[in-house]
Amino acid sequence: MEVKVTSSTILTSPISHASDVPLTIFDRFALNLHVAILFAFTPPTSTNTDIISGLSNILVNFPTLTANFSTNSHGRPCLTVGGSDGGVLVVEATVSSKLEDHLPLTPSPDFRLLHPEVNDAKHLLQVQLNRFQCGGLVIGITSHHRVADGQSMGSFIVAWGKMVRGIPVDPLPVYDQKWLKPRDPPLVQFDHLGTEFIPLSPQPNEFKATPVYADPSEITNMLLHYTPEFIMRLKAHTNKLNTEKQTTFETLTGYIWRKVTIARQLDDEEGTMLIVGVNGRRRLQPPVPSEFFGNLVLHAYPKTKARALIEGGVVMAAEIVREAVRATGNDYFRSFIDLAEVYRDSDLVACHEKRGNVLSPNLEVNSWLGLGLDVVDFGGGGKLCGISMTWEHYEGLSILIPSLSPDGDVDVFVSLFEKDAMRFREISHSLD
Known part of the structure; x- marks a missing residue:
C-alpha cells in the first residue's frame, strides 16, 4: 500500500x-x-x-x-x-x-x-x-x-x-x-489494590506481576465474521439449559474464550481468566447519563480452569461471563470511587501497565457493539463499508465489532500467537 x-x-x-x-x-x-x-x-x-x-x-x-x-x-x-x-x-x-x-x-x-x-x-x-x-x-x-x-x-x-x-x-x-462524589465516610469494600491498581507497598506474596513480552512478528491478527444465524444457534444451545436468556455479548464472549483456550492447548489445570470491560453508566445508581464524556469503565474478571471451561462448553463459559459482569455493579463502582478519596494524593499505577504484550493464558474481550460506530456518516452520499482495527502486537486481545449488515452480524477481532491462530481458525465456527 x-x-x-x-x-x-x-x-x-x-x-x-x-x-x-x-x-x-x-x-x-x-x-x-x-x-x-x-x-x-x-x-x-x-x-x-x-x-x-x-x-x-x-x-x-x-x-x-x-x-x-x-x-x-x-x-x-x-x-x-x-x-x-x-x-x-x-x-x-x-x-x-x-x-x-x-x-x-x-x-x-x-x-x-x-x-x-x-x-x-x-x-x-x-x-x-x-x-x-x-x-x-x-x-x-x-x-x-x-x-x-x-x-x-x-x-x-x-x-x-x-x-x-x-x-x-x-x-x-x-x-x-x-456522580464521582464519594460516600461519607468513604467505604472501600473490594480489593481494588491488587485488582485495578498495584498495592502501594505490596508484601512478597500480595502482588505478583511478571510482564511477558514476545517478538511482535510471532503475533498475528484476524477478523472473524459471525452471522445472526450462527449466533442464534449458539444462543439456542445456551438458553435451553438456562432459565434466563444469555445476551449476544455473553454468549459470543464465552464462545471465543473457550475456543481460544482450546487453540492454545493449555494444561488441564491451568487457570484462564477473561478481562471484560464493564460500562459504569448503566451500573451506577442512579445511572449516569449515557452522554457523559470521559472514562467510566472497569473490568470484570471471569476465571476458571482450562479443562473445566472446555468440558463445560459454551453454556458454562457464557454463565461464568454473566456472573462476573453482574457482580461488577453499583457497589463495586461506588467502592472504586471511594478508593480515590482514600488514596487521593497517592501515585496509583494500574495493574495492566505491568502486563507486557502477552496475555496468554488469559484473554481480554471488549465490545464495540452498541457504541453507534455502525451509523457513522460523514455525508456525500457514499456508504460506510468497513470498520476495523489496524494491527495489534498485543497477544490475547479480542474485540466485538458491529458488522455493517442490517441483520445483526458481528465481526470479532482476535490477536494471537501465529501457532495458536492456525488452530483457532480451524475451530472458530464449530459448535462442538
Missing part, C-alpha cells in the same frame, strides 16, 4: 484560556495509550475541507480532546485544556490503490499507514483522511484512552459526522461529575 501524506495541520483548542481538568480515578485506570480505528466509505464522499471544518466546529463541544497531559498546582495528573501544546493533529493523504482492493477491512500491518503514529504521539486526538484512487475514503482516528472510553468516542465520531452533514448535534456531551 502506497500512502503519500499531502498536508498536516493542527486544529487549535476552542478554549481561549488554559484551564486544568483533574484526571478522575477512572481516567487513571484507563490504558495509557492511543486506540486506533479505521472507517471506510465508498464514493462519493464529503470533501476534506468539509470534514475538517466539521471537526473544528464540533470540538467546541468536546474540548478535552484538544487538551494535553500535565500536572496541576498540587502535583496531580490533569488535562490542560486551551494550552499551547494541545490541539488535534489532522493529516491528509492519498493512496495509489483502489479502496475495493482492501475490502473487507481485514487487519493488516499496512493499515498502520492510514493513521498517524501512535507511539509517543504528541496530540491526544489524531485524524488522517486517506483518499483512494477511486474516490473512496478511509478515516483513521487515534485517541488517547485516558481522555475518553469507547462509548464517549463513539458519541464524538457520530456527532462529528452530524456536524459535517449540517444536522443538529443532539444530545450534547455531558461533563458533570457529581
Whole structure:
C-alpha cells in the first residue's frame, strides 16, 4: 500500500484560556495509550475541507480532546485544556490503490499507514483522511484512552459526522461529575489494590506481576465474521439449559474464550481468566447519563480452569461471563470511587501497565457493539463499508465489532500467537 501524506495541520483548542481538568480515578485506570480505528466509505464522499471544518466546529463541544497531559498546582495528573501544546493533529493523504482492493477491512500491518503514529504521539486526538484512487475514503482516528472510553468516542465520531452533514448535534456531551462524589465516610469494600491498581507497598506474596513480552512478528491478527444465524444457534444451545436468556455479548464472549483456550492447548489445570470491560453508566445508581464524556469503565474478571471451561462448553463459559459482569455493579463502582478519596494524593499505577504484550493464558474481550460506530456518516452520499482495527502486537486481545449488515452480524477481532491462530481458525465456527 502506497500512502503519500499531502498536508498536516493542527486544529487549535476552542478554549481561549488554559484551564486544568483533574484526571478522575477512572481516567487513571484507563490504558495509557492511543486506540486506533479505521472507517471506510465508498464514493462519493464529503470533501476534506468539509470534514475538517466539521471537526473544528464540533470540538467546541468536546474540548478535552484538544487538551494535553500535565500536572496541576498540587502535583496531580490533569488535562490542560486551551494550552499551547494541545490541539488535534489532522493529516491528509492519498493512496495509489483502489479502496475495493482492501475490502473487507481485514487487519493488516499496512493499515498502520492510514493513521498517524501512535507511539509517543504528541496530540491526544489524531485524524488522517486517506483518499483512494477511486474516490473512496478511509478515516483513521487515534485517541488517547485516558481522555475518553469507547462509548464517549463513539458519541464524538457520530456527532462529528452530524456536524459535517449540517444536522443538529443532539444530545450534547455531558461533563458533570457529581456522580464521582464519594460516600461519607468513604467505604472501600473490594480489593481494588491488587485488582485495578498495584498495592502501594505490596508484601512478597500480595502482588505478583511478571510482564511477558514476545517478538511482535510471532503475533498475528484476524477478523472473524459471525452471522445472526450462527449466533442464534449458539444462543439456542445456551438458553435451553438456562432459565434466563444469555445476551449476544455473553454468549459470543464465552464462545471465543473457550475456543481460544482450546487453540492454545493449555494444561488441564491451568487457570484462564477473561478481562471484560464493564460500562459504569448503566451500573451506577442512579445511572449516569449515557452522554457523559470521559472514562467510566472497569473490568470484570471471569476465571476458571482450562479443562473445566472446555468440558463445560459454551453454556458454562457464557454463565461464568454473566456472573462476573453482574457482580461488577453499583457497589463495586461506588467502592472504586471511594478508593480515590482514600488514596487521593497517592501515585496509583494500574495493574495492566505491568502486563507486557502477552496475555496468554488469559484473554481480554471488549465490545464495540452498541457504541453507534455502525451509523457513522460523514455525508456525500457514499456508504460506510468497513470498520476495523489496524494491527495489534498485543497477544490475547479480542474485540466485538458491529458488522455493517442490517441483520445483526458481528465481526470479532482476535490477536494471537501465529501457532495458536492456525488452530483457532480451524475451530472458530464449530459448535462442538
